[in-house]
Every structure is written in structure tokens, then in C-alpha cells.
Amino acid sequence: xxxxxxxxxxxxxxxxxxxxxxxxxxxxxxxxxxxxxxxxxxxxxxxxxxxxxxxxxxxxxxxxxxxxxxxxxxxxxxxxxxxxxxxxxxxxxxxxxxxxxxxxxxxxxxxxxxxxxxxxxxxxxxxxxxxxxxxxxxxxxxxxxxxxxxxxxxxxxxxxxxxxxxxxxxxxxxxxxxxxxxxxxxxxxxxxxxxxxxxxxxxxxxxxxxxxxxxxxxxxxxxxxxxxxxxxxxxxxxxxxxxxxxxxxxxxxxxxxxxxxxxxxxxxxxxxxxxxxxxxxxxxxxxxxxxxxxxxxxxxxxxxxxxxxxxxxxxxxxxxxxxxxxxxxxxxxxxxxxxxxxxxxxxxxxxxxxxxxxxxxxxxxxxxxxxxxxxxxxxxxxxxxxxxxxxxxxxxxxxxxxxxxxxxxxxxxxxxxxxxxxxxxxxxxxxxxxxxxxxxxxxxxxxxxxxxxxxxxxxxxxxxxxxxxxxxxxxxxxxxxxxxxxxxxxxxxxxxxxxxxxxxxxxxxxxxxxxxxxxxxxxxxxxxxxxxxxxxxxxxxxxxxxxxxxxxxxxxxxxxxxxxxxxxxxxxxxxxxxxx
Amino acid sequence: xxxxxxxxxxxxxxxxxxxxxxxxxxxxxxxxxxxxxxxxxxxxxxxxxxxxxxxxxxxxxxxxxxxxxxxxxxxxxxxxxxxxxxxxxxxxxxxxxxxx
Amino acid sequence: xxxxxxxxxxxxxxxxxxxxxxxxxxxxxxxxxxxxxxxxxxxxxxxxxxxxxxxxxxxxxxxxxxxxxxxxxxxxxxxxxxxxxxxxxxxxxxxxxxxxxxxxxxxxxxxxxxxxxxxxxxxxxxxxxxxxxxxxxxxxxxxxxxxxxxxxxxxxxxxxxxxxxxxxxxxxxxxxxxxxxxxxxxxxxxxxxxxxxxxxxxxxxxxxxxxxxxxxxx
Numbered sequence: 001x002x003x004x005x006x007x008x009x010x011x012x013x014x015x016x017x018x019x020x021x022x023x024x025x026x027x028x029x030x031x032x033x034x035x036x037x038x039x040x041x042x043x044x045x046x047x048x049x050x051x052x053x054x055x056x057x058x059x060x061x062x063x064x065x066x067x068x069x070x071x072x073x074x075x076x077x078x079x080x081x082x083x084x085x086x087x088x089x090x091x092x093x094x095x096x097x098x099x100x101x102x103x104x105x106x107x108x109x110x111x112x113x114x115x116x117x118x119x120x121x122x123x124x125x126x127x128x129x130x131x132x133x134x135x136x137x138x139x140x141x142x143x144x145x146x147x148x149x150x151x152x153x154x155x156x157x158x159x160x161x162x163x164x165x166x167x168x169x170x171x172x173x174x175x176x177x178x179x180x181x182x183x184x185x186x187x188x189x190x191x192x193x194x195x196x197x198x199x200x201x202x203x204x205x206x207x208x209x210x211x212x213x214x215x216x217x218x219x220x221x222x223x224x225x226x227x228x229x230x231x232x233x234x235x236x237x238x239x240x241x242x243x244x245x246x247x248x249x250x251x252x253x254x255x256x257x258x259x260x261x262x263x264x265x266x267x268x269x270x271x272x273x274x275x276x277x278x279x280x281x282x283x284x285x286x287x288x289x290x291x292x293x294x295x296x297x298x299x300x301x302x303x304x305x306x307x308x309x310x311x312x313x314x315x316x317x318x319x320x321x322x323x324x325x326x327x328x329x330x331x332x333x334x335x336x337x338x339x340x341x342x343x344x345x346x347x348x349x350x351x352x353x354x355x356x357x358x359x360x361x362x363x364x365x366x367x368x369x370x371x372x373x374x375x376x377x378x379x380x381x382x383x384x385x386x387x388x389x390x391x392x393x394x395x396x397x398x399x400x401x402x403x404x405x406x407x408x409x410x411x412x413x414x415x416x417x418x419x420x421x422x423x424x425x426x427x428x429x430x431x432x433x434x435x436x437x438x439x440x441x442x443x444x445x446x447x448x449x450x451x452x453x454x455x456x457x458x459x460x461x462x463x464x465x466x467x468x469x470x471x472x473x474x475x476x477x478x479x480x481x482x483x484x485x486x487x488x489x490x491x492x493x494x495x496x497x498x499x500x501x502x503x504x505x506x507x508x509x510x511x512x513x514x515x516x517x518x519x520x521x522x523x524x525x526x527x528x529x530x531x532x533x534x535x536x537x538x539x540x541x542x543x544x545x546x547x548x549x550x551x552x553x554x555x556x557x558x559x560x561x562x563x564x565x566x567x568x569x570x571x572x573x574x575x576x577x578x579x580x
Numbered sequence: 581x582x583x584x585x586x587x588x589x590x591x592x593x594x595x596x597x598x599x600x601x602x603x604x605x606x607x608x609x610x611x612x613x614x615x616x617x618x619x620x621x622x623x624x625x626x627x628x629x630x631x632x633x634x635x636x637x638x639x640x641x642x643x644x645x646x647x648x649x650x651x652x653x654x655x656x657x658x659x660x661x662x663x664x665x666x667x668x669x670x671x672x673x674x675x676x677x678x679x680x
Numbered sequence: 681x682x683x684x685x686x687x688x689x690x691x692x693x694x695x696x697x698x699x700x701x702x703x704x705x706x707x708x709x710x711x712x713x714x715x716x717x718x719x720x721x722x723x724x725x726x727x728x729x730x731x732x733x734x735x736x737x738x739x740x741x742x743x744x745x746x747x748x749x750x751x752x753x754x755x756x757x758x759x760x761x762x763x764x765x766x767x768x769x770x771x772x773x774x775x776x777x778x779x780x781x782x783x784x785x786x787x788x789x790x791x792x793x794x795x796x797x798x799x800x801x802x803x804x805x806x807x808x809x810x811x812x813x814x815x816x817x818x819x820x821x822x823x824x825x826x827x828x829x830x831x832x833x834x835x836x837x838x839x840x841x842x843x844x845x846x847x848x849x850x851x852x853x854x855x856x857x858x859x860x861x862x863x864x865x866x867x868x869x870x871x872x873x874x875x876x877x878x879x880x881x882x883x884x885x886x887x888x889x890x891x892x893x894x895x896x897x898x
Contacts, residue, residue: 122697125707191714199707226658229718233725245816246833253816254827262666326672586775596765603757610896623892631885638768639881648713655717659724670732
């Protein structure tokens, strides 16, 4: 067994400098060609891109559904769809956005692409499992599409019993089964990432030199592993309820519907942290890079991710304040909910402190990071209000909740995802996008977003219930303002698609390190070579040490028998986890 | 390395026999009729001892890295969280099951 | 790690992105342990439902468990513990390069697992005969409690899910036998045997709890 003194051991390594090759002729995108090679690839980068294609598709579908909803809400009465249709559309918007876009977006797309690069590994620990996760995701998605075309689902994305188990028409079986399958994709990705972070690190990457993006992904993996199985069993029970009427959740047969809500939220509350915590990781990377400054409070940020992951498991009952649970549980959950604010606040202040007196470079990813800080803080504060028991009785199931959720998910997580996408885009494709159009688009989305969701806070506080097809005339001006905002946001995303495609086709070639970052993924060429690094990287500095020269970040083990001679010798700590 | 512990055949048989004995014990206890809360406690304790024996000596956690042990404990801990906090609701409802 | 082994190292199993067999082995084992965590929480949901309903209706559990046959439950416990032993022996054989022993032990394990399922089948058949079915389909009137159907819903879900895990385990072990016959495993590489063993022991541990919780309430 690895003993404690071994972990303190220092090892001498013969190293030399490896400058990344600029605009390499061979890279992961062109080394293996053909559709078949793509579909059967075990390369984490290509799998990341396949996920990217899939989630963009689902984001588009669910986004169009959202625009349909907003269009319907232009007038207080029926505009163009009937109430049943409306129920189906908001259910699909929610279910697709959450299960097929938000949950896999950052971990499966950016995480897959970046995680091994930031570790200096050739791939994730289980590459075939990684590919399997992708196909499990696709199969789950097919079930869902099948459900949409064979009757749809109108229960809301939460599938509350007994409505979902008995009354509701539509194809709930196929939908829940699709999401059940999807859960396995999420679990397997989590396992893969955790093992990779533990076992596949390059020499010198100790826990305190791990990029904060990886701390975020690590915390996310923990939640995925601990929470997703409970969703799986819940949906399995729901399926059985519908198929065999087992009655555990059905009051007509003797069961308890609130128990379903406990099980469901035991997953689904931590699941919102599956969505947002990896976003925190991206924001840490971006803010440090574009402030040219070492991150403030490294351990505070790293450990607050783990703290959020843990506390996230203690607060699920705040979704059930009005569902008839005991008042004791209500009070305990309300109290615990406030605790989440602490680690989140710690993060926000550390990011602000990182920017303070930094040399801030307002490139697009940084602009998105600032948008994130602004919108996420609003979303977080309104969450505290909803967590307060007395206030929640008034605000529960109103547009206030809708606005809060969209501020944290869209304003928080999607902005973080866009920050990450713009930040790593040059690394992924070796092309730059138009900085000008990217910033214009960001402004359009920002304006559209706030126009859409700010009025919803007001409406909700005044009593506009969520999920309603009709409303009283009093709310019409708010709804119309909100709908116009949604269209503006839609235009923003079309603009983004346009300049991104332009970048792929005609973009200027990117250098290996366009942002001057010190992190490991930027010390290899853009696009990345098939096996990520031509050498085994050696890490002697932290990933945010901007006060140290770039050359110190490009060390790799000198080949023993090659014609390259070692340039120098460095001492790195031997970590228990890592291998020679 | 930690992962390559090889147990002797005798040892493995010993582990299995101790598990068999504990199974007899737990069936036996069921026929004694211990008063209400304690019969559950006794049976679950025996089961827990058996589970720990399996985990430690069949699954080799005894010789394994501490992180794997922690994972095992963590899963139990989160299960207890799920049950414990749910019971905070279900045990203290005014009406145990909403009547329909 | 770097000690030269007595047997000449075979390295066909080593995947390109790992540095050595040890790293690969440790990674696989850690992955399996994390998977077992998810399994525990997967069953955890059912155990939670069990506990909540038991806290509501303790008398129901006393009455309903009398329908379960302690004798066959105990036999199945012995069968599963025995199969855990043979799996552990199989791993030991692989570690010692005794491929014949490995295959024999795997076959015994498969046999015990099948025995378990056969006993389970007779238990189910006997109940279904009586009309003890889950939830709304419940039609037995031998238990004087209006929620008896819920107990059996939980019973069928728990033992059914456990049974599915046993079937998966049988499948995995048949696959291991095929691999072993092709001489894939040796003392330097037996990772699939080891991690299947871990899975099988967990299935055993779950049964160790199911037995007293369902059969031995009184």
C-alpha cells in the first residue's frame, strides 16, 4: 500500500522544453477520416464534438418550443395552440432542455474535450465506455423523440404522480424510459471522469495544481454518481406504476405521492448542481486567464465546489413546501437551503478578488464570464427568497420560480457554457471567430435575456401562476415584453450560429495559445494532435501562475533513448495517485 | 501494490463459514421473539456484520486503498441521508398518508 | 511497480493510454467501486421506500412476512454466500495462474446462481398462484391488512431488481468462462475477473440485507 511518506517524496525528472507546433498539418480532426471512423472513435475529443452536435440540436429544438410558448402567451386567451398542446410543449421544453441539454452540456462536451488535456493524459481512463456513454445518450434521445411523436407528454418535466402514473394520456412510458437510459450515460461519464482525475495525471499535477475546471468536474461527477441512481430507481418505479400499477406512489391503491416527490427531488435538486458546478469551473479558468492574474483563493474555490455538491443533497425538500410534507421537514429544509448561499458567495467574491487589480482583457469569453456573474447573482439571490419558507408559500408555482430558474440555468449555466465554448473554440477547431460579431451577439443575448425574464419576476410576485395557458388581462403587457425579449434572444443565437459557422469555414487560423494562458491544454498545438501531447508533460507550477515565464509551463519528460538531450532537471512531488 | 492481495484458500473458507454461522444465528434469533424495536436492531446488526465481512475479506477492502473504503462508506452515508431526511417528513406528518 | 516479474510479462491487454498494467488495473478497480456506489444508491431508493412504509405500518410487515418462506429464504442466503466464496476462489486461481481452477470455480458460481434463480422462481410461482401480485392486481385475502398489496409491491420490486442483477451476473460469468478458455487471463491480467467478482459480492451483500428485512420480520 502507498504509505504517507511516499506521497511527500520528491522525484527528479530529466526534462526539456516542448514548444507546441503552430498550425500542425496532422491533428485529431484530419488524422482519421470518414464517417465510420468518427462513429466508432474512442478519442475523447471527437466524442466531445459528437456530444456538441447533439446538444446543439436539442438546444435548437427546445429553444423553438420555448419561442412557441412565448408566442402563445402574446394574448391572454388562446392565440394559436390549444391548452393540451400548450401543456405538451412546456413539458417537452423543460424535459429536453434539462435532460438532453443542461445535464450533459458542460461535462459531456467541454469536460470530455478538456479534461484529459488539462491532465496531460492521452485519453480518459475508459475510452470505450466513453463512446458507449454517447450512444446510450443517443438511444435515450431516440426514445424521447419516439415519445414526442406517439402522443407526447403533458405532465411537466417533473412527472409528478399520480397524474403521470394514471390520469395523463400520452406516451409517458417511452419518455421516462428514455430518461432512465439517459441517466446511465450520465453515471458512466461521471465514473470515467472521476477515475481519470484520480489515475491519469501527468507527473507533478498534485491536488493543489489541479485546474479549477477539473475541481468543478470532479464535484459534478460526485453528484452524478450519488444522485442519478436514485432518479433511475424513481423512474423505474414510475414505469412499473404505469405498467403494473404497483401503487407505491398512487394514493388510489394505497401509496403516497409525496414519496415520489422526495425521490424525484433527491436527484433533481442535486441535478441543478450537475448543471451549474462545471460552469463554475469554466468561469474560474476564464476569469484568471483574462485578468492575467493568479486565481484568488484557489482552495476556497476548489473546496466550495465540493461543499456545494454535498449541501446540494440536503435541501431537496424546498421544492415541496406546499406539497403537504410535515412542517418539521419544511423548517429543516428551509434552513439547510440557506447554507447553499455560503459556498456560492465564496466563489463570487473570489472571482471578483481575482479581477481586482488584474490586467483585464475583455475578450468574448471574459465578457460572457462577466454576464454570468451579473445574471447568476440575481438568480442566486432570488433563490434565497424562494428558500425562505414563508415567502415561498406566496411565490411557489408562480412565474417568480420560472424567472429564478432561468436566471440560474440560462443566465448562469448557459452563459458559462458559452464562455467555455468561446474560450476553447480555437483549441477545438484551430480557428478564430470574429471577436466583433461575438461581442455584438453577446450584447443581443444579454438584452434579450433580461427583457424575457425580468418581467417574469414582477408577474410572479403579483401572482401569475406558472404553466398556465391563459392569464388575466392585467399581465398582458408583461407577457408581451417577455415574448419580444425571447425573440431578441432567438436572433442572438442565430447570429451566434452564423459567425461560428463562418469561423469554421473561413476563420483565421488560431495560434496554439491565443489567450496567453498558462494552463496545460494550451501547451499543445491547435487543433490538438490525435494523442494530445507528443511528450509526457511535467508540471512544476500552478495553472494560474501568470507571474512565471511561459517556458516553465512547457516542460516534458526528455526521451531516454531519443536524440533529444535533457535540458535540465526538475524536482516534482510524487503524488499517491499518479504513476511514472 | 495494494490491489494484488492473494488470500489463501483456507482463509476464504474461514470467511465463508463465519458467514454461514451468522446466517444460522440470524434465523435462530427470529425464533426467540425479542421485543419490538430490538429484534430489528439485532437482525440488522448481524446483517451489517456480514456485509462488512464480505466487503473487507471477499471484496478485499481490508487491503485496498483507503479511497475505495471511503467510497463504500460514502455510499452508505448518502443512503442514510436519503432515508433520514425523508423520515423527517413522513414520520411527522399530521396525516400519515393523505386520504383520498 | 518496476520490479521485474518472474513470469515474462505479457502486455497484449495494456491499452495505449495507460502507462503500465498496474495503472490500468487500479483504474478499472476504482471505476468498479464507483459503479458499486451507484448500485448501492440504486437499491437505496427501494430500501428507503421499504423503511418509510414500515415506519407507517409496522403491523403490516409482521403479517405479510409470514407469507414468505423462511426456509427457502435461508437456503438462498447459503447459496449466494457459497457463490461469493467460489468467486473469491476463482479470483485466487486467476492470481495464481491456475486457469483450470478459474474455469471450474466460475462454473460452480454459475450453477449456484442458477440454483438461486430456480428457488426464486418457485417462490414467485407459489405467490402468484395465490393471487399475491403487486399493487392493483393483488387479490389474496389471507392477510388482514388493507395495504398488504403495497408490501408485496415493495417485495417484488426489491427481489425482482435483485434477481435481474443475478441474471446479469450469470451473463458476465459465462462471458468470463469463454474468455478464460481463450487463455486471455493470467496472473498479470485478470482485471475482468476481479471486477466481476466485486459486482457479485455486492449482489450478495444486498441479499444479506433483503433476507432479514423481508423474511425474518417476526
